[in-house]
Amino acid sequence: MRIVVAACSVDYSGRLTAHLPLAPRVLMRKADGSVLVHSDGGSYKPLNWMTPPCAVTESEPTDDQREQGVREVWTVQNTKSDDRLIISLHEIQADHSFELGVDPGLVKDGVEAHLQKLLAEQIGLLGDGHALVRREYPTAIGPVDILARGDGGHVAVEIKRRGDIDGVEQLTRYLDLLNRDPLLAPVEGVFAAQEIKPQARVLATDRGIRCLVLDYDAMRGIDDVDSRLF
Amino acid sequence: MRIVVAACSVDYSGRLTAHLPLAPRVLMRKADGSVLVHSDGGSYKPLNWMTPPCAVTESEPTDDQREQGVREVWTVQNTKSDDRLIISLHEIQADHSFELGVDPGLVKDGVEAHLQKLLAEQIGLLGDGHALVRREYPTAIGPVDILARGDGGHVAVEIKRRGDIDGVEQLTRYLDLLNRDPLLAPVEGVFAAQEIKPQARVLATDRGIRCLVLDYDAMRGIDDVDSRLF
DNA sequence: GTCTTCATCTCGGTC
DNA sequence: GACCGAGGTGAAGAC
Structure with a gap:
């Protein structure tokens, strides 16, 4: 340097x-x-x-x-x-x-990836009887954050830290596509975020998309308990 | 400092x-x-x-x-x-x-605005017989980059340096609106960019929007020739 | 002020 | 290596 x-x-x-x-x-x-x-x-x-x-x-x-x-x-x-x-x-x-050497690098914590991992582990938060299909389920227009199997069909979940209109649009595109697949249809949409903006909630509800507010601390707490128990 | x-x-x-x-x-x-x-x-x-x-x-x-x-x-x-x-x-x-003082700041030149200007000047790139209506054509939800007259209708052009899904969504909103105007309808959509992402192309095609890849250097070259001739 | 959109985006992930 | 989405995005312009 x-x-x-x-x-x-x-x-x-x-x-x-x-x-x-x-x-x-x-x-x-x-x-x-x-x-x-x-x-x-x-x-x-x-x-x-x-x-x-x-x-x-x-x-x-x-x-x-x-x-x-x-x-x-x-x-x-x-x-x-x-x-x-x-x-x-x-x-x-x-x-x-100056001679600085190679930096050990930054350690981050607490972002969207973590929310996705926690929700995948606690898939029951979507409702009783739900089972994880996979995270980052690939489609032609990009990966769906979480795909799960529910009662009589599938559930596509879009996860955001802050849920606003863009996220609802994104999920809508995935749903349009996924519902054309006879092996998956009917696919229900769930918009999950730590905080959901009122406008996003209105738009989601209008399109039949369910909103799910995620409690990060509680989910992390359960995760810690799991880590201790198993 | x-x-x-x-x-x-x-x-x-x-x-x-x-x-x-x-x-x-x-x-x-x-x-x-x-x-x-x-x-x-x-x-x-x-x-x-x-x-x-x-x-x-x-x-x-x-x-x-x-x-x-x-x-x-x-x-x-x-x-x-x-x-x-x-x-x-x-x-x-x-x-x-160190005492540096206030910086006079950066002088920039040449990005998306330039592409818009060049395409407006070379409107024939949209196809034979096309005529420019105007750049930054105003609508209730924002200006359309370029509006042109084509065969039997109009053409709305959205220009990006890199074309991805967001741009297709934006153009779709404009087209929905413009096609409600009986003086303009039918309005065809053209998604023009230096580079169009595969997923954006899929979505655009699915919605009947034409994709146009812009060759910036070639367009600038033609522009230079024009500058010399006139 | 707020909101939207661009960026020499950067960065991390996955395929 | 290409592509996609997030960012402690930042920054500039429109409204």
Whole structure:
């Protein structure tokens, strides 16, 4: 990891073209060749960057550039596409290199995947006598979160952390498709989420889709109990 | 802008909870209070971060923490939500501050708007005898990218850089609405994109919507020729 | 303000 | 490797 603080101007060309006028910025060069250009604001997104795989070529400025104060030119070329970043460095305030090693990485907890896993394990929440067919049941337009067998037919479940209209639309498409399959029909829809927006509930109900509010803490609690018991 | 290179462990709690084990990393503190935790790889996204508005509180480690090598603890609290980042700094390799000033910002050029402009100019790509009615044709549920007149009716075009299912849904809503207008009906749908995902193509075809793959470079090339001739 | 849509999206999963 | 969906999405424009 090399960090350079310098006044610079930057030109990007690739999926779009973009230009950064001359100003002081922080340049981060990572071990994998990637480069980030950060200013002292905005959010975590750099003003400009190059993602790996890429390679940096450092070159001397032309006489013209040198007259205008350019001390160094970096050309960052993506090795898979024709994306290119050209950075012209003027006054350099700092230039430091560090050895960081490989990062052990982030440990996440508590998202939609977890909800899906818990509901699959506690499939009875859909109603008595329901049995899991499979998670991520594949269809031509994408996987259904959960497919289960119910009384006299099947149940397709769409799971969201926050249930709004998009999720109901998604489930509706799956139901249209699944109900054309004589081996599955009739397929009932269940829209399951930690929180269901009123508009989504109205739309779902209007389409005969059942809404199921999931209590994440309770489901996790039961899961913990199961883990302890078995 | 303050840049600290240190071994650290990080805990985030907010919309999810996440943990970063102890390892050497780069910590960036921006003038607006935001904090980024970067490793020496990945892309431009930090391992962890806090977006403004937020405030950092620096505190002394407890005796326990000090025994385990913690030198400093930063608590980054979002001032609008209950998102919180707790960073425990161990050995500190570097700690530098810089004055960067406000950035003049990025100048962009050339995306979906350009595709729309080009297709409007080359409306014949829809088929022989087609004529542009207008770009951004207004409806009650939003503007249609392009409306054209075809053989015996009209054509509504939805343009995307990458065409997937969402775009087909959007176009379907427009078509439902436009076909109720006796002055326009029948209105045919064309889904135009640089790249159309297979699932989107299936859905579009199923709904009688025509798919049109746009060759951006070719269209731009024709545009350049036009520019030179006229 | 809120809402919608785009993004050099990034990232993780699965097939 | 391609494709699909989620994101602590962020950011810009419309209303």
